[in-house]
Amino acid sequence: MTRQRLTREQQEFYETNGYLIGMPAIFDEQEVEQLNAGFNKTVGMLNEGEVPSDIMGWHQTSRWQYNICANPQILDYVEGLLGPDFYLWGSEFITKAPKSEKVVPWHQDSYYWPLTPHNSVTVWLAFTDVDEGNAAMKVIPGTHKGGLVQHKIADEESILSFQLSDGTFREDSAVTLSIPAGGVSLHDDAIVHGSPANESDRWRIGFVIRYSSTDVKCDLEKNPNFKAYLMRGEDRYQHNPQGEIPTVDFARPESSKRIRKR
Structure with a gap:
């Protein structure tokens, strides 16, 4: 596939709305099969009691996941x-089994992250077709411009620890981010987003990758395991510890504790 750059119109849409969809799929049907084979192999490495959503930050030890992030x-x-200078720092699988009652409540990613300034992009790579029927993510356009909003303790059925307080946004303006298998969406770290329960008979499997511009610094007291992997350009700031590119195709970290549930 011929590589594409974002058009000025796409960049302006993202700047205004805080998200972007509609780009051609990055991986073809055969490559999607290979992605899911790698996912299944990775799931097979989980310990008893762990679930696919515990596969967080394994790009630090798994070359297979790192290579996806460096596509x-x-x-x-x-x-x-983000411009020419940016680094990779986070990845995780976000999955919903058929008939799953779990929801991702309305929230802002940047509320969870000890990063300053807020200048991060999340890539949501679909391993399966993702649509309204199997609980695709929804966003509230433009909410990334309003700064951080107060969160509260999340409801019991949530997979997160915090969610937005009632009355802080208008749910009726939500947009569903439908993505074909092998395709991606992009969203700002401060946009309000969430997803409902999966009432379908289909899996919803997504691989989420986090990137930040090199001026973004992590508070290492809050996340001492933070590692930056320079993806493009140069790091003139040297704010963060640098990660080492993994050499083993499939390997789990010694500790895979989820850090979003603070």
């Missing part, structure tokens, strides 16, 4: 939003 087409899209 040139993905990086081209990210560069169109």
Whole structure:
């Protein structure tokens, strides 16, 4: 596939709305099968009691996951939003089994992250077709411009620890981010987003990748395991510890504790 750069119109849409969809799929049908084979192999490495959503930050030890994060087409899209100098720092699988009652409540990613300033892009890579029927993510356009909003303790059925307080946004303006298998969406770290329960008979499997511009610094007291992997350009700031590219195709970290549930 010929690599594409974001058009000025796409960049302006993202700046205004805080998200972007509609780009051609990055991986073809055969490559999607390979992605899911890698996912199944990774799930097979989980310990008893762990679930796929515990696969967080394994790009630090798994070359297979690191290579996905370093995919040139993905990086081209990210560069169109963050500029020429940016690094990879986070990844996780976000899955919903058929008939799952779990929800991702309305929230802002940047509320959870000890990063300053807020200038991060999340890439949501679909391993399966994702649509309204199997609980695709929804966003509230433009909410990334309003700064951080007060959160509260999340409801019991939530997979997160915090959610937005009632009355802090208008749910009727939500947009569903439908993505074909092998495709991606992009969203700002401060946009309000969430997803409902999966009432369908289909899996919803997504691999989420986090990138930040090199001026973004992590508070290492809150996340001492933070590692930055320079993806494009140069790091003139040297704010964060640098990660080492893994050499083993499939390997789990010694500790895989989820850090979003603070």
